[in-house]
Amino acid sequence: MPGQAARGWAMKHALSVTRQQNFAAWYQEVISEADLAEESGVRGCMVIRPWGYGMWERIQKLMDAEIKKAGVENCYFPLFIPLSFFEKEADHVEGFAKEMAVVTHHRLVGDGKGKLIPDPESKLEEPLVVRPTSETVIGAAMSRWVQSWRDLPLLVNQWANVVRWEMRTRMFLRTSEFLWQEGHTAHVDREDAMKETMRALEMYRAFAEGPLAMPVVAGEKPENERFPGAVATYSIEAMMQDGKALQAGTSHYLGTGFAEAAGIKYQDKEGGQQFAHTTSWGVSTRMIGGVIMTHGDDDGLRCPPQIAPWQIVIVPMLRDDDGDAAVLDYCRELWRELGALSAFGEPVRVLLDTKAAKASNKRWAWVKKGAPIIVEVGPRDVSEGKAAVLRRDRLYKDDGKLNTAFTPKDDFVAQAAGMLEDIQTTLHSEAKARLEANIAREVTDLAAHFKGDEAKFAGWVEVQWARPTGAALDKIVEQLKALKLTMRNTPLDAAPVDGKCFFTGEPAVERMLIGRTY
């Protein structure tokens, strides 16, 4: 893992388990120790705690601005979708079996034995499904809103909770209920709809590489990984520190299929009736899981400054004596000065942590949460006009000691905004280097490359392929499945092809990424 080798000797870290010892257990420990989320006692549903929800609020704020900039308007659609809406969408009702929460009653009553039960009298004539995604219900609305080519493009988005009943859940990565945004758009033709599909994909790529400092590969998913009903599905894929891929956002071109099911028709300029071409695209709280597994280290989370709820935390070192007032005054002045700064075009977010607890405990709590800069101020710092500054991305010196910089206060204030921007860049560069170093392009034997247990860091493999379909594709998917591998996407920025299909030997038409995945 980065950093550890450079320090050259066994560190004692803030967490009880390291990434190398057990990545899955480490992930859970970061979530718990950084107060990001916890189990709720409700199957598959988590409680998102203030530090985790604060990251989501930052993601929402920054992403929402991009969505609005593109002319997309926010709306809100119902949580419940009548069961019959899914019958329209299902190609073959008999083959349909989807994990969704179904509401069947609308009242609770006592059962006469001291327990509550759904009142049998309140059974719904038509069960309602808790939305797993909103294409059907938004399609129904669009069919009312779209009459003429003048009404297109129609661009809407909603921030909402959705539910997909998951058998095996993992916090942020796969939970039964999660928070997301879902964009839904309707267009006059394929060209305009594809433009929007790619705009959303590039918005996600820029967002991941920017505010999340999380490098990704943007590309098209293979046919077998398409969203059901989509003509084309695109994704951004990020590489976690264990080498696995995380699909962190998707954008779908849906053709006219959903428009036909929902009746989204428009009169064209010549007076003819046409079906609209639709798209949908979404990102979710899963992104937070990606940030943890991209930037976390053995001391907890390292939160990218752009999405950190607090970017700088000031911890006063109080001694319950007469000197405390001077320390607090000095801290308040520092808090005011830092709060007047701007970084990333926004005011710097500074917390003065006055909670009643030992200063060293507070320092380590903020290290585990990943606050980008932690500043400690004690009586001596006050008398010397200094502050003890700790950058979360450079926590230790080579000798294993904390890399605290005792800096004149005014110097620190002058450097702070640049330091935040530098931390953001550093986190991105580190992750980018890992991503680039761990895509193997000369692999001839997948089984040998990915040999070993799942914990082995093997990165991704890029192959050239002929984009086979049907039975030929199914066979490849099965082969890969036996190795616990999946195709991730065909990178938009891949080098041109110059060889044969890894699987079929036919002339290759594009490149495909293969890896283990979350």
Added chain:
Amino acid sequence: MPGQAARGWAMKHALSVTRQQNFAAWYQEVISEADLAEESGVRGCMVIRPWGYGMWERIQKLMDAEIKKAGVENCYFPLFIPLSFFEKEADHVEGFAKEMAVVTHHRLVGDGKGKLIPDPESKLEEPLVVRPTSETVIGAAMSRWVQSWRDLPLLVNQWANVVRWEMRTRMFLRTSEFLWQEGHTAHVDREDAMKETMRALEMYRAFAEGPLAMPVVAGEKPENERFPGAVATYSIEAMMQDGKALQAGTSHYLGTGFAEAAGIKYQDKEGGQQFAHTTSWGVSTRMIGGVIMTHGDDDGLRCPPQIAPWQIVIVPMLRDDDGDAAVLDYCRELWRELGALSAFGEPVRVLLDTKAAKASNKRWAWVKKGAPIIVEVGPRDVSEGKAAVLRRDRLYKDDGKLNTAFTPKDDFVAQAAGMLEDIQTTLHSEAKARLEANIAREVTDLAAHFKGDEAKFAGWVEVQWARPTGAALDKIVEQLKALKLTMRNTPLDAAPVDGKCFFTGEPAVERMLIGRTY
């Protein structure tokens, strides 16, 4: 209705029905014509359209800032609550009958006859309730988070959707699913919890009177109107233009009852175990219904500038000829100049409406939506350096013509921010005058005062009362119910009592507002 009499003659208005003709039909027409919301096809659930959702986003933004300022942290809790949680809360399970959406299955399958059904194999062992409010599930989390007096006060809030199965629904006012914020706090003692209860109430009052320009009366609800399990419930009540009351926000002091049910215990400074005192408080999308019925007129909504998604809309008058380019350039310059202004401490929100539609249709669409200022620009305005400015709160002159002010562009830019602030104040003053003029304090016969059908504008009645409880209270509630009346609250700012109880003749202890209600 205000304004109409002053104009002195029958206006032709933008809506097909006036407030006086049929207030309920007028309300529905405003919602539809202003593109605020619409029926979704899902029972009791509405689609909130961009202009309505934009108002909610403004409400969220401004209220969230106040919530954070008070040190309350946002979290997110599960949508689903296990049925057993309600058994803890229910005083008498056998008497419990609550309208709530109940999830009983987690999969859909085909029934073999071409229909989808909940898969009988997927029946949940314990049904899940879609949250109607989150006291129980947040209480369970608080019981994990609170150990010591040092952990208190614990102040959390969530923005979420909740579901209460309603038999009769009305958009924004009473829908099965609605959006809200729910604050939940835990404290060491009654005093601290009551302080928080009143802080939230005053935050709501200031928010209603400020951004919503909606005057309210803040006070305590009578015992029979308390939130189930609360020791005291406070509300803000607004007067709609038909004289009915709208409860627009509530704040509850819950005593230790919820803490006892959930096990929220803490170690006090002396080492003893104590139950926390909790509060909860919330406002919802219902506020938007209140804004419509407070400020709407017979031409649609008049949106208070502070919560208007667009405060100024520029409509270019294009003729599909060579002059259009100059008009658009002039409009863009105006758009830039206005966008550089600040009103209410925020940048002014200006839209240049370039949609392909007739300028006069666009003007009336924005009138119905209630954009505070509409500016039209045609070729003649460009050559004269002017703009045609229409204030939504002063739409007509006394002669019934549109009150358009042809203003030199630079003058308008210089006035615009002040004009927005003036519109906000004007809307508030108008509503405030109506509220104050329509609280009758000398009524001796409620039946006579409220005689006539429900459409009759009768305002509210303030009486003095002795705060009777038990059977005496029940009797009063029944008497009022027969007149379709309810007690609203005991105003915090009421004059001191100086007489006898309106109902019992005992010495009065406080004043109580009575009215019809939504």
